[in-house]
Amino acid sequence: MSDQPRVDPPSQSGLTIYKRLLSYVRPYNRIFFIAILGMAVLAATEAGFAWLMKPILDQGFVDHDPSMVRMIPMYLVGLFVLRGLASYASGYGMQWVGRSVIADMRAQLFNHYLNLPSGYFDQRNSGDMISVIIYNIEQVATAATNALTILVRDSLTAIALLGLMFYHSGLLTLVVLLIGPVVGLIVSRISRRYRRISTNVQDSMGSVTHVTQEIIDGQRVVKTFGGHDYENKRFDGINRNNRRQYLKMASTQAASVPFIQLLAAVALAIIVFLATRDETANIATPGAFVSFITAMILLMPTLKRLTTVNASLQKGIAAAESVFNILDRDPEPDSGTKRPDGIRGDVQFQNIDFAYQGNQESVLKNISFEMSAGETVAIVGRSGSGKSTLVNLLPRFYDADRGRILIDGHDIRDYSLTGLREQVALVGQHVTLFNDTVASNIAYGQLEQVNKEQVRAAAVAAHAMEFIDELPDGMDTLVGEDGLNLSGGQRQRLAIARALLKNAPILILDEATSALDTESERLVQKGLEKLMENRTTLVIAHRLSTVEKADRILVLDNGRLVESGTHQELLAANGHYASLYRMQFQDS
Numbered sequence: 001m002s003d004q005p006r007v008d009p010p011s012q013s014g015l016t017i018y019k020r021l022l023s024y025v026r027p028y029n030r031i032f033f034i035a036i037l038g039m040a041v042l043a044a045t046e047a048g049f050a051w052l053m054k055p056i057l058d059q060g061f062v063d064h065d066p067s068m069v070r071m072i073p074m075y076l077v078g079l080f081v082l083r084g085l086a087s088y089a090s091g092y093g094m095q096w097v098g099r100s101v102i103a104d105m106r107a108q109l110f111n112h113y114l115n116l117p118s119g120y121f122d123q124r125n126s127g128d129m130i131s132v133i134i135y136n137i138e139q140v141a142t143a144a145t146n147a148l149t150i151l152v153r154d155s156l157t158a159i160a161l162l163g164l165m166f167y168h169s170g171l172l173t174l175v176v177l178l179i180g181p182v183v184g185l186i187v188s189r190i191s192r193r194y195r196r197i198s199t200n201v202q203d204s205m206g207s208v209t210h211v212t213q214e215i216i217d218g219q220r221v222v223k224t225f226g227g228h229d230y231e232n233k234r235f236d237g238i239n240r241n242n243r244r245q246y247l248k249m250a251s252t253q254a255a256s257v258p259f260i261q262l263l264a265a266v267a268l269a270i271i272v273f274l275a276t277r278d279e280t281a282n283i284a285t286p287g288a289f290v291s292f293i294t295a296m297i298l299l300m301p302t303l304k305r306l307t308t309v310n311a312s313l314q315k316g317i318a319a320a321e322s323v324f325n326i327l328d329r330d331p332e333p334d335s336g337t338k339r340p341d342g343i344r345g346d347v348q349f350q351n352i353d354f355a356y357q358g359n360q361e362s363v364l365k366n367i368s369f370e371m372s373a374g375e376t377v378a379i380v381g382r383s384g385s386g387k388s389t390l391v392n393l394l395p396r397f398y399d400a401d402r403g404r405i406l407i408d409g410h411d412i413r414d415y416s417l418t419g420l421r422e423q424v425a426l427v428g429q430h431v432t433l434f435n436d437t438v439a440s441n442i443a444y445g446q447l448e449q450v451n452k453e454q455v456r457a458a459a460v461a462a463h464a465m466e467f468i469d470e471l472p473d474g475m476d477t478l479v480g481e482d483g484l485n486l487s488g489g490q491r492q493r494l495a496i497a498r499a500l501l502k503n504a505p506i507l508i509l510d511e512a513t514s515a516l517d518t519e520s521e522r523l524v525q526k527g528l529e530k531l532m533e534n535r536t537t538l539v540i541a542h543r544l545s546t547v548e549k550a551d552r553i554l555v556l557d558n559g560r561l562v563e564s565g566t567h568q569e570l571l572a573a574n575g576h577y578a579s580l581y582r583m584q585f586q587d588s
Contacts, residue, residue: 014195014317021140021320024101035093036152041086043156045079046302047164050295052076058287090153098145102137109133109323115331118397119357127210128203132322135205139198139319147313154302154309161295161302168292175270186263190256194314197249201315202322204242211235253311260307333399334417343408343423345373345505345536347394351403354389362401363389365559371536373505378539378547380580381556387540390556391508394538395424407506425499427531429511431491433483438468439475441483442497450501462497462527464490489524496527507537513546544581553577 025032052075059068110133166173215231272293352367363386371377379387392398393405396412405412412420433441442464443455455475459465467490471477483491492512499507512528513521525546541547548567555563555576562576570577 014314017317017320017324018313020324021101021316024104025097027104028097028100031093032097035090035097035149038086038088038090038093039149039153040156042083042090042153043160045083045086046157046298047160047295048079050161050164050291050298052079053291053294054285054287056287057290058285062286090149094145094149098141098148102141105137105140105323106133109137109326112327112329112331116326116329117332118392120329123357125206125210127208127213128206130213131202131206131209132326135209136202136319136322139202139315140323141316147309147316150305150309151313154306157302158299158306161299164295165292165299168288168295172274172292175274186256186260190252190310193252194249194311195318197245197252198315198318199322201242201245201249202319204238204245207238208235208242211238249311249315257304257307261304332396332417333413336413336415336417336420338410338414338416339419340407340410340415340423341419343505345371345423346406346408347371347506347536347538348406348409349390349393349403350406352390352393352400352405353402354386354393354398354400363559364393364400367403367556367559367561369554369561369564371538373536374534375551376532376537376539376549378541378550378553379556380541380544380547380553380577382580385556386559387556388510391510391538391540394506394508395421395426423504424506424508425502425504425531425535426508426510427492427495427499427512427528428508431483431495433479433486433491433494435478435481437473437476437478438471438494441479441494442501444498446501454501455497458497458501459494461500461530462493463523464493464497464527466523467493489521492524493527496524496531500527500531505535507532507535509537509539509541511540511542513541513543544577544584555580 052072055068056072059065060072113129113133162173162177211231211234215235348370349367352364353362354364355362367386367390369377379390381387389398393400394412396417399413407415407420407423434444438459439452439455442458443450452475456465459468459475467486468474468477477485479485479494483494486494495512509528509532513524539547539550547553550567552564553567553570554561555570557576563570563573565573565577571581
């Protein structure tokens with residue numbers, strides 16, 4: 001089967017997503033429980049403060065009870081000490097759980113990125129993927145901590161305050177409850193709009209990130225070809241769309257909150273009117289009336305927060321959905337169990353067909369050939385003939401649609417991915433270096449298994465020490481982002497040193513010298529000759545002069561293997577290879 005990303009997973013309900021998000025809290029249940037307990041105590045102290053109004057008024061000011069007058073200040077101080085402890089426990093506890101969840105989700109998503117098939121990256125831009133791990137997961141934090149804190153704390157507070165109000169007057173409390181279904185219906189409608197707009201906001205942020213990254217990476221091209229106006233216009237359109245989506249969110253929130261609050265105010269106005277009528281209020285004492293009104297006033301900001309939490313909650317749910325959509329995608333297929341230890345390096349391609357996702361036409365068509373251990377085979381052909389695609393099948397960056405590839409007589413799908421790739425070294429035209437030291441880049445992936453002497457020996461063999469010794473800090477010199485502090489030839493020699501240090505029995509050279517000048521190519525070629533010794537080597541080359549010494553040359557044309565032989569044999573055959581060779585000779 002080919003390495004093809006599956007279609008987008010179906011949309012899930014907000015409740016389903018939130019339940020899945022809360023599953024990340026399970027490892028932190030103890031702290032989460034303490035935080036919830038703190039919220040419950042906090043809600044109780046809110047209602048407790050309103051309840052204190054009754055004894056303060058009735059027994060303190062009306063009856064002048066001396067014992068109560070002495071106790072009330074102690075009650076108040078104790079209440080707020082308890083409230084402070086509960087507030088700290090709930091606030092810090094929820095933040096601790098929330099940030100832990102975010103760290104776990106980021107680590108899980110990052111690891112999943114490392115294991116997604118190459119076909120997924122072919123169809124996604126890097127800006128969107130970066131935006132998900134940075135921006136979208138941060139929005140999840142809002143849903144996991146702030147929104148949940150408000151939802152739980154204020155819901156408990158509302159229940160406690162309503163319970164106290166019902167204790168004082170069931171009729172007046174009933175008026176408050178009548179507004180609930182109306183508010184709930186409005187919030188439900190607004191929730192769907194919030195979630196839709198939040199998804200658009202996240203998509204627009206991905207576009208902003210993507211275009212910005214392109215400009216940073218390609219700033220020299222922009223400057224050289226005068227692309228300032230074009231890029232400004234392109235970014236302006238994306239930036240305006242991002243602003244428009246945020247304003248839609250702000251407009252929805254700004255319109256919904258006052259409307260819901262107006263409904264609550266109408267209900268509270270009716271309550272105040274009824275509370276002043278003795279025949280309907282049925283409130284026994286002035287203290288009970290003040291306690292009821294206090295609870296009602298405290299209920300107002302609680303309801304306000306509950307009506308505004310929905311915006312944060314829906315943003316978090318929309319962000320979580322985008323994260324889960326990626327996490328639900330299948331990683332690279334890796335069902336092999338065989339460890340390819342001590343392999344010789346015999347390679348066979350048998351009847352290989354391959355097409356990229358979304359393309360009807362196959363890129364490779366019925367390709368078959370064999371390589372003996374230690375043999376060097378060059379693959380040549382016009383651009384688009386399938387050369388790079390063919391070699392990418394060997395380390396299973398993609399899987400063939402039909403046919404199979406064997407190493408030492410075993411199907412490469414029988415090997416574990418890790419084990420298979422340990423046997424393959426790759427040096428390409430575009431060298432990837434990390435913003436680390438020269439030594440760390442050479443020993444990449446093997447930092448704990450090799451010593452400085454081994455790293456230096458690889459650099460010497462790659463003819464890299466000639467420039468490394470001239471760097472300010474030698475092996476400890478930082479190479480800069482993507483190796484920008486080094487020349488193209490220097491980066492290539494570091495890549496060769498990295499491959500030498502890996503010491504894999506199978507080597508892939510993909511246009512390793514095509515972008516170099518003559519002097520750099522000469523130095524790099526020396527390193528390549530050392531690297532190719534006693535290794536099964538697949539060479540892709542645009543310059544046919546670099547493959548004349550290959551044991552065998554394969555010629556691809558439109559995805560088919562049309563010729564095979566040595567340099568002299570192919571020239572004598574006067575076919576595709578001879579035509580390509582004459583064309584390059586004339587250009588030279």
